[in-house]
Amino acid sequence: MKLIDDIVEISKQPLSPEKDFLAKVLPIFVFFFFFPALLFFLPKVVFDPWLRLPTLFRFSIRIIPAGALIVLGLFFVITSTKAQREIGKGTPMPLKATQKLVVEKPYSYCRNPLYFGLINFFSGISILIGSISSLIMVFIYASIIMLYTRLIEERELGKRFGDDYLAYKATTPFIIPGLHLIRRNTK
Numbered sequence: 637m638k639l640i641d642d643i644v645e646i647s648k649q650p651l652s653p654e655k656d657f658l659a660k661v662l663p664i665f666v667f668f669f670f671f672p673a674l675l676f677f678l679p680k681v682v683f684d685p686w687l688r689l690p691t692l693f694r695f696s697i698r699i700i701p702a703g704a705l706i707v708l709g710l711f712f713v714i715t716s717t718k719a720q721r722e723i724g725k726g727t728p729m730p731l732k733a734t735q736k737l738v739v740e741k742p743y744s745y746c747r748n749p750l751y752f753g754l755i756n757f758f759s760g761i762s763i764l765i766g767s768i769s770s771l772i773m774v775f776i777y778a779s780i781i782m783l784y785t786r787l788i789e790e791r792e793l794g795k796r797f798g799d800d801y802l803a804y805k806a807t808t809p810f811i812i813p814g815l816h817l818i819r820r821n822t823k
Contacts, residue, residue, distance in 0.1 A: 659732035667754075675758055675777060679770035691766040702764035709757025715742045716749040730792075737797040739804050745813035747790075747804070751781050752811050782811065 683689070692698065719742065720726055724734025728750055742749040755778045762770035793801045 656732065659727055659729045663727070663729055671758070671777075675773045676761055676765060676767070676770050679762075679773050680765050680767040683769035684767050687769060689768045692763060692768055692771070693766065695766065698763050698766055702760045705756045705760030705763065707760075709753045709755070709760055712742055712749045712753025713757060714753075716753060719743060720750075733796075737793070737800050737804065739808070742813075744808065746809045746811055748785055748811045749813070751778075751785065752813065755781070755811075785810075 684691075717728060719738050719740060720728055720734050723740055724736045724738040726732050726734035746752055755774065758774045758777065759771065762774050790805070794805075
C-alpha cells in the first residue's frame with residue numbers, strides 16, 4: 637500500500653527544524669483545542685440543546701466514574717508519550733515517529749496505550765459534563781482511531797520493525813490491557 641510505504645519513508649528521514657517544530661506544536665493544538673471543541677464544546681453547547689437531550693445523571697453521580705476515567709486516561713497518555721519520547725526516540729505523531737519499537741510499560745499492557753488513555757480521558761470528560769452527544773462523539777472518535785490503527789498503523793509498524801513487531805503483536809492485546817490474560821484463561 638503506497639500510503640504505508642510513504643509513512644515508513646517519512647519516519648526514516650531526519651526532520652528539518654520547521655517540521656520538528658510542527659511535530660511538537662501540532663499535538664498541542666490538536667489535543668488541547670481541536671478535540672475539546674469537537675468532542676465537548678459543540679456537543680454540550682450545540683448538539684444537546686438542538687436535539688433536546690437531557691443531562692447525563694446528576695453531577696454527584698457522574699463525578700466518581702468521570703474522575704476515575706480521567707485519572708486512568710491521563711496515566712496512560714502521560715506514560716505512553718513519555719515512553720515514546722525516551723525509549724522510542726520519537727513522538728506519537730507520524731511526522732516524528734519512534735525510531736525504536738517500544739514494548740516496555742505501558743506498551744507491555746497493550747499495543748495502543750495512548751489511544752486507550754485518550755478514549756478513557758475523553759469519555760471521562762464527556763461523563764463529567766453530562767453530555768450524551770459528547771459521549772456519542774467520543775465513541776465515533778474511538779471507532780475511527782481503532783480503524784486507522786488496524787488498517788494503517790499496524791501495517792506501517794510491521795514494515796518498520798518487522799518480526800520484532802509481529803512477535804509483540806502476537807502476545808500483546810490491541811487496546812484493552814489484560815485482555816490477553818482473560819482469553820488465555822477461557823481456552
